[in-house]
Amino acid sequence: MDFRHPKPEECADVHVFVQTIVDEMYGGLWAEAPLLIGQEDWSRSWMALEADSLIGVVLTGDKWVEDLWISAGFRGRGVGSQLLATAEAEIRDREIRTAWLRVLSLNKNAIRFYEGRGWQTADEYRHERFPALVTEMRKRVGF
Secondary structure (H helix, E strand, C coil): CEEECCCHHHHHHHHHHHHHHHHHHHCCCCCCCCCCCCCCCHHHCEEEEECCEEEEEEEEECCEEEEEEECHHHCCCCHHHHHHHHHHHHHHHCCCCEEEEEEECCCHHHHHHHHCCCCEEEEEEECCCCCCEEEEEEEECCC
């Protein structure tokens, strides 16, 4: 498995990868797919690749793990753990002590995943765009 930042010409592929997973997971819950996702700067992301195929991506910003997406066939194989550790290190390298993330509260598997890696629920509130609850989580990553 290879972990690296995308090349400029790969950023559109990362966007399509994330869009596909978002649609698989949440399409049809509030609206039919495709669900609109933001135009993130994917050049800042980390990609996980196996045999040159994109299997996971993580993106951070300031103190936030903004996105973490893994292909369904690679969940439970350590890809997410490695990408999350990379994100935590990136946030720590910014000299930030506490990292934050948000996850839809209905995604119990993701919440268990994060809790298993030391993340704790800090708050729960309504999503700003969707009729769903969001769980905000935090983890101390710095000294």
